[in-house]
Amino acid sequence: MTDPQLHLGALDLVPKSGEKQTAKDFKTDQEVRWCPGCGDYAILAAVQGFLPELGLRRENIVFVSGIGCSSRFPYYMNTYGMHSIHGRAPAIATGLATSRPDLSVWVITGDGDGLSIGGNHLIHALRRNVNLKILLFNNRIYGLTKGQYSPTSELGKVTKSTPLGSLDYPFNPVSLALGAEASFVARTVDSDRRHLTSVLRAAAEHRGTAFVEIYQNCNIFNDGAFEAIKDPDTREDVTIRLEHGEPIRFGRPGAEKVVRRTAGGGVEVVDGTGPAAAEAVVFDAHAAEPMLAFALSRLADATGGYTPIGVFRDVVRPVYDDLMREQLERAEATSGPGELAELLTSGDTWRIG
C-alpha cells in the first residue's frame, strides 16, 4: 500500500483566490426557479454565504448534480457545474475529482436522486472515500415529478403513487452512510443557517468523501415534514446537537435529557435532570469504528423520535484519488515517464529486412 498522504489537508491542493469574496460572487444571472418558500433557497443562500470563507478560486470549484428540484442547484452557483442525469452525480464527480486534485468538487443530490436511483453510486463513493462533498437535500418526497413518496418517506405515506399509503420501510441516510464505510457523516437542517454553515465548514475541511444530509422542506408536496425539529416549541425536546468531546445532553432547561449506554450494547435517551446525568456518553466523532455514531443514528426514525444533528463521524482515512495519484507518481519515479516508442516495442519483437 502506498503512503496515503494522510498529512494532506482537505483543500491543500486547491488554488486560493487572492481577492476577498462575498456571497454575490457566487450568484449567477440565472432566474432561480424553485417554488416560493422552498427550503432549497435557504440552502443556496447558506452555501453562497459560506464559500467565501474558503477563499478558493471560483474557477476551481465545481458543483455536480443529478436530476430533481434540488439538482437544479448548480445553475445558480457562479462556479463550474454540471446538471447531469438522475442519480449519477457521485459517479461523474468521482471521475472529475480523481483526475483533478486541484478542484473542490461538490455533489448536490436529493433523497430520490441520491438514495433511490443513485443509491449504489452513493454508497460506493462513500467507501472509496473520494475527495467529494456530497450534500443530500432530504425532503422525503419526489419534488420535481410532483410528489411521489421517496426512500426516506415514512411508512404509510399517502402520495400520488400510494393512495392507500406507502409500504416500504424508509432508509435512515445516516445509518446507511455509516454502514457504507463513510469517513464523514453529518446531518443538518435547511432552516438553521448557523448549524448548516458549521456543518458545511466541517465537511469542507474533511479530506475524502463527506456526506451531509440536509433536512429540506418541500412546501408544495411535503410541507412540514420536519416540523418537530423546527417548531420552537418542540425543537429543543427532540433535537440532539452532537458536539465532539462533549457528553451528549439536550433538552430545555429543567427538562434536560442525556444519552447513555444500555446493557444490551446500545444507547438510549433518559431523563437528564436526575442521577443519570452523570452517565451521559461522551461523544467522539473521531472514533476509529462508528459504533456509537450508528447507535445514535438509530435514535431518529423517519417518523420522528429524537433527531441527532451535527457531525456523526469524521475520521481520517486514505483518500482514493490521493492513492491513485501516488501510484502514478511512484510508477513514474521508479520507471521514468512513459515512452510511446518503448511501449510499442515492449515484449517479443523481430525485424524484417
Next chain:
Amino acid sequence: MTDPQLHLGALDLVPKSGEKQTAKDFKTDQEVRWCPGCGDYAILAAVQGFLPELGLRRENIVFVSGIGCSSRFPYYMNTYGMHSIHGRAPAIATGLATSRPDLSVWVITGDGDGLSIGGNHLIHALRRNVNLKILLFNNRIYGLTKGQYSPTSELGKVTKSTPLGSLDYPFNPVSLALGAEASFVARTVDSDRRHLTSVLRAAAEHRGTAFVEIYQNCNIFNDGAFEAIKDPDTREDVTIRLEHGEPIRFGRPGAEKVVRRTAGGGVEVVDGTGPAAAEAVVFDAHAAEPMLAFALSRLADATGGYTPIGVFRDVVRPVYDDLMREQLERAEATSGPGELAELLTSGDTWRIG
C-alpha cells in the same frame, strides 16, 4: 397502515409436499461447471441437503440469480429458476415474490453481482423487507471474469485490474445490510456444513428479506481468502459464534475471550479468562434496533480481525408483499371486485343519441 399480518409464519402460504424428500430430489441433470475445489460445491450440497427439511413442494421453490460463477447455481437446482442478468436478481425476485405469496423465493448472488453492480437493488430489497432469502457468496473476487478485485476485496489487493494494489476500502456486507434496515442478517462459511445449514434454517424461518453472507473460497483466483477462520489452528481464536440470548464468549479453552461494552458506547474483545468474563455482553438477535449487531459487525474487517458468524439480526417487521396483498384484499372487500364497465364509465360521461 394495514395490519402487517405479523402472525404469518415465513412459509405458511407455501404448499407443502406430501412425500418425503431427499437431497437427490433437488439435483438436476445439468453438468456442474464450477472449478474443481470451488467453495460453491459445498454450498450447493448444503442447500440441496437442507431443503427437504422444509418439506415444500419443489415446484413452489424458485431460485433467481444474477451473473457470476455463483449465479450459475439455479441450473443445478431441480426447482424453478432464473439465471438473470448482472446484479438484477433482487429486483426480479421482488416482482416474483410480491405477486406470488405461494412461492419460496431464493436469490443467489456474489460479492460483485450483489454488492457492486447490484448494490442498489440489494439495499432496497432489504429495507422493503420483501419475502426473499438472499444468499450472497462472498469470495472477495470476481471469479467469472477471471479475477478482478471486488467491493469486498481487502485494500491493496493485487489483481489483474490492480497490479499495484486496489485503492478502495471494502464494504463489510453485514454492516451495510444493517445500515440498510435489513430485518434479518447473518454470516456463515462454505466449509462449515453444520453452521451453514443452521443459518439457512433461520433464514428460511424468517418472514421478510433474509440476508445471508456466505464466505466462499475461490481456489482459482483468491484461494485461502478465509484461511484464518477455516484453519483448525487459528479458527477458534478469531471466530465469534453468535448465539441469541448467550453471553458473547469464544476462543479455545484456556484462551477464552469475551466481548464487552466500551465507555465510548461500542464493544471490544478482551481476555475472557480473567474478571472481564463477567462483563460479556449478552447477545440479543431480536433487539428492536441493531445497535449491538452493528457494533459486532465492526469487529471483523476485510483483512481479518475477529469474525462474528451466525445470525446478527432477526426481527419481525411488516413484509412488503404481505402489506400489498392486504391493500388489495381490503380494497376488494370494501368496494367489491373491479368491474371493467363500471371503471370505464367512472367520471363525467354523457350520452349521444
Next chain:
Amino acid sequence: MTKQVRQLDRVVIRFAGDSGDGMQLTGDRFTAETGAFGNDLSTLPDFPAEIRAPAGTLPGVSAFQLHFSDHEILTPGDAPDVLVAMNPAALKANVRDLRKGADIIVNTDEFTKRNLTKVGYAASPLDDGSLEEYRVHPVALTSMTITALAAYDIGKKDAGRAKNMFALGLLSWLYNRPTEGTLEFLAKKFAKQPEIAKGNVAAFQAGWSFGETTESFSVSYEVKPAVMRPGTYRNVSGNLALAYGLIAGSRLSGLPLFLGSYPITPASDILHELSRHKRFGVRTFQAEDEIAGIGAALGAAFGGALGVTTTSGPGVALKSETIGLAVSIELPLVICDIQRGGPSTGLPTKTEQSDLLQVMFGRNGEAPVPIVAPRSPADCFDAAIEAVRIATKYRTPVFVLSDGYLANGSEPWLLPDVGGLPDLRVEFTTAPNGPDGEFLPFRRDPETLARPWAVPGTPGLEHRIGGLEKADGTGNISYDPANHDTMVRLRAAKIDGIARDIPPLEVDDPSGRAGVLVLGWGSTYGPIGAAVRRIRDEGGAVAQAHLRHLHPFPTNTGEVLRRYDRVLVPEMNLGQLAMLLRARYLVDVITYNQVRGMPFQAAELAGVLRDVIDSD
C-alpha cells in the same frame, strides 16, 4: 338585458397563467362542460418542467388549449381565437400564437409595473397599442373575485385564489356552457372545506353574471353539439386511456396486472392511475429505478402475471439490458414509452417521436421487439390491449410507443362495449411436452413459434431459464455455433410472423385518384388528418395511411407505398420511420420533420402537402 347569441362552428381557447393559477384545472373543467354539452373537442396542456417557477415569470407560465366544435375535429387547433391571460407573463408568452382579431381576456389586477418589468414590458401592452390587432377585454379578475367572496369567511389571499373560477364562469357564459358539472365538482373537491367550496361557487357565478352584465362583451356565442356516433362518451387523456387499457388487458387475459415503474414525466400519471385500482388486483410497485421496475415486472411475468413497466425515453435507455433478457427468455412484457423531447433529459414536458429507433434497436445483439403506437388519446386504450394480445400470445416484450401530447391531451371517447372486447385468455402449460415425457421450455408452437409458458407452482415442469444462449427445445445452456444461429433466426422469425396476425395497412383515398400518400404514425394522426381534410376541402386529392404497428409492419405496407407516386412521411423527429421504410422497401419517401416539442399544426402540414402534390 339579454344579449345577442352568435353561432360558431368551432372555437379555440387558451387559458394561460402562473403555474399556481390553476389553469390546468380550469381547462379541465371547461373541457368537461364542453364534452357534456356534446361538442367534439381536443385539448393540449402545456406546462413548464419546473413545479412553480417564481410567480409572474415567463418560465412559470402554464397553459391549456381547448378546441371544440359542432363537427368532428382532430387537433387542439392551431391559432387560438381566445386567450385568457392571468398576468403579463401569460400574455407575453402566448400572444404571438393568436390569430389576428382574437379575443384577449386579461386580468388587469396583475398588470402592475413590477409584473410588467419582470417580463420585460417597458410599457403596458394594454395601453401602448401593441395589441390593436386583437380585441382586448380588460377584466379585474382578482379584485372582482375578492369582492364576490367578501360575504364568506375566507382570507383575502384564499379568495384571490378563486379567480380562476371567476374566469371559468365568464367563459362558461361567453360560450353558453352547462354549469352543473362544475358545481358538483367543486362541492366534491372541497367537501372538507365547505367555506372554500361556497367561495369557489360564488366566484364561478360572479364570473358568469359579470359576462351577462358587462359592456365589454356585447355578444355570447353558441357552438352546437356535434353529430357524433351514438353511445356513452367521456373525455379521456392518453395516459388515462392507457391505464384503463392495461387493466382491460389484464381482465381479458385473465392475468393479474403487475406494474413495476419509476416515476418520470410524462409517464408518471399511468403509475398514479393504476395505483388507484387495487380492487382490480392491480399491483403497483414503485421501484428504486427503471431497471428494478422492469426487472420486477419481468419477475412477475415469470410467475404468470401480466408484467408491465411504464417510462419515458431516458428510462427506456436504462431498461434496455433487461429488455434483452426478456427477449432471450421469451416472456410476455408490456413496456410503455411515453416519449418526450430528447436527447438526454431534453424537454421533459414536451412531446416528440424520437424514441422509435431506440425501441427498435436499443439492445445488444439481435433482439427484435414488436412496437405498437396509439394515434390519439382515446386510442391508447386499444393500443394497450393490442400490446397485451401480442405479448401474451407470442411470449415477447412489446413496446407501446405513446408521447407527451397523447399522454396529456384529451378527446371525447366513445366507450366500448366491454362484452365486445377481444378474448385474450392465456393457457399456461401444465403438462410435459417432450417426446419422452420431459418438459421442453423452448419447444415452440409451430404456428406462432411461441414457447410454452409454465409458471412456478406447476408440478413436473420445473425448469431454469436465463440470458445465456439456449439449446433449441431443451433451453439448456448451449455454446454450439449452429444452435445459436438457429435461435437467433427463430426469435426473429417469431416476431416477423406477427405480421400475419395484424390487420393490413388501411389507406383512406376517397377520390381514388390521389398521387400522393401521406403516411404517419402515433400522435401525428390528428394534425395529418386535419391537413388532409383541408386539401380535400380545397378539392385536392391525397391519400392518408397511419401505422399502428411499427414492428413488424403490416404485410401490405410495401405494396401501399409503391401504389403512389410520392409518399410524404411527416414526423416529430429527424426521419426515423422514414429510415425504416426506406431500408425495408427501398422507397424514396419524402420526409417532413419538426423537432419543436410541439405537435404539428394542421395549416403548416397542409402547406407541405400542397407543395408535394404540386411538385411535378
Next chain:
Amino acid sequence: MTKQVRQLDRVVIRFAGDSGDGMQLTGDRFTAETGAFGNDLSTLPDFPAEIRAPAGTLPGVSAFQLHFSDHEILTPGDAPDVLVAMNPAALKANVRDLRKGADIIVNTDEFTKRNLTKVGYAASPLDDGSLEEYRVHPVALTSMTITALAAYDIGKKDAGRAKNMFALGLLSWLYNRPTEGTLEFLAKKFAKQPEIAKGNVAAFQAGWSFGETTESFSVSYEVKPAVMRPGTYRNVSGNLALAYGLIAGSRLSGLPLFLGSYPITPASDILHELSRHKRFGVRTFQAEDEIAGIGAALGAAFGGALGVTTTSGPGVALKSETIGLAVSIELPLVICDIQRGGPSTGLPTKTEQSDLLQVMFGRNGEAPVPIVAPRSPADCFDAAIEAVRIATKYRTPVFVLSDGYLANGSEPWLLPDVGGLPDLRVEFTTAPNGPDGEFLPFRRDPETLARPWAVPGTPGLEHRIGGLEKADGTGNISYDPANHDTMVRLRAAKIDGIARDIPPLEVDDPSGRAGVLVLGWGSTYGPIGAAVRRIRDEGGAVAQAHLRHLHPFPTNTGEVLRRYDRVLVPEMNLGQLAMLLRARYLVDVITYNQVRGMPFQAAELAGVLRDVIDSD
C-alpha cells in the same frame, strides 16, 4: 538419424485440451516463435465461458488455432492441418473441423475408459477406426513428461502439468521453430520457482527430442519466412493494440487518459492492460458498474481528460442514458464496445457484429454518435487513435466497435514510427468568446460546429452544462420550440459534417472489370479478403471495399455502391450494415449473414461470392 524436411507454404495448427491444460499459453508461445521466425500468421483462441469446467468434459475444452505461412495471410485458417488433442474431450470437440488427412497428435495417457465415457465415446476412437481419414500420432504426453522430469524435485502432479511444454517442444521440432524465445520466457515466468522453470525447459526439450527420435514422425516441416514489409514487428492481439492506441491517443492529444470501466468479457483485458501503464499518467477506475464507469469517464472529460470507457454489448445497453448526456453536453468521450454473442448474456466468449444498430440508435431522442470499426487485431491501434481524433476535434462521444475475434485474435504488427503519428493536440478555450466579453459555451466553431471546451480551473469561463435542452450559444436552459429544433439539427449536422474529414471509401478492384462489390466492416475483413483472393486466383473478378467509418459514412459511399451491378454485404449479424446502406442509399444490397459466434470461413465466403458473381 536426421529426418527429411519437407517444405510447406502454410499450416493451420489447433491446440486443444482442458481449460487447465494451458493451451492458450502453448498457443501463445508457438505464435511468438513463429512470428520471430518471420512467418506471417493469424490466431484464433476459443475458450468456454466457464473458468474451469470439470476436467475431461466437453464444456471444459479450450482451444487455440494458429495459421502461419510463407506469404501474407488474412485469417486463422478454415480447417486445421494439425490437431493436438490433450484428451478425449478435446478430440471429440474438434475433430469434425479438420481437413481430411490432417495430423492428429493425441495424449494417449488421457484416453482412459473413464475419460472416454465422460464424453460419450463407447469405444476408443483411437482403436475403432473412426479416425482412419486422419493421420493419428498417439503420444503418451503425460507419462513421458513425468519421466523427463524425474530428475528434478517436482511432484508427480506438477510434473504432469508440464505436458503442454512437451507438446510445444514436439510441435516446435515438427515445424523447425526457433526455441530461444520460449526458453527465455520460461526462465522469466518461473524466476521465483527455478525448479519448476528447469522442469518446464526439460519437458520442452524432451518433446523436441522425442520428435527427432520417434518413428511416429517420419518427416518434419519447414515454412519459409514470408516476404513482409521491412520494419520491426511484434505479434499483437486486438485488445492489446486497442489499449496501446488509447495510450497513443492520450500522448498525441496531450490529454491524460482516464479509463472508467467495469469488467466484462471480452473487454476486460483492455482494463487490465491500461492499469499497467501508470507511468503514462493513465488512470484506471474499476467502477461499481458500467454506468459509473462511463459517468466517471465523462466527469474526467469535463475536467479536461481523455475520457474512455470499455465494455461489451450488455454494458453498452446500460451506458446508453449517459451516452445521451455526453451527446447533449458535447464533451469528447471514447466508448469501446468489444462485441460478443447476443442478445442478453448470450455467448460471452464468442464473436459477433450485432451491436452496430445499438451503438447507432440505442439512446432516447435524436442522439447521433460517430462509429469507428477496426478491421484486424493490429488495426485496433489505428482505430483507437482515429476515435480520439474525432472525439476531441468534434467534442463528441465516439464508438470504437471491435469484437471478440479481433480482441483475442492476433497477427504480426509492423510497428509504426511514433514520430509519424498524427498530431492531435487539443486547445482548451481560455478566453471569453462572446460579443460582450462573456463566455458562450455553445457558440460553435463555424467549420466543425464543435463547441468550445473550457475546463474547470479556467478563470472567467465558469459555466454550467446539463442534459436539459440548451439555448444555442449561451447554453442556458431553453424550452423554446424553435431553439430545440435548431439544436437537434446542429448536433446532427456536426456529426454528419465529419464525413468531410475522413478518407473516401477505397475500392480494391485490380481488374477494373468486376461487376460485384463485396462490402464489409470490422473483423470480417480477413475472411472477406481471403475469399476475394480465392476468386481472383481462379481468374474471377470481384471488387472489395471495407468501411472503417460506419457513422457518418464516407461521402463517396453511395457512388461506390452504385458503381457495381451487385453489392454483397456479409455480416456476423442479421444484416445491420445492410439496413443502414439500404436506408441511406436505396441500393438493394445482397446480404449474407451468419450468427454462429465464429468468424466466417474463407472457403464458405468464396462460395457465396461465386454464386453472386454467377447469378445472372
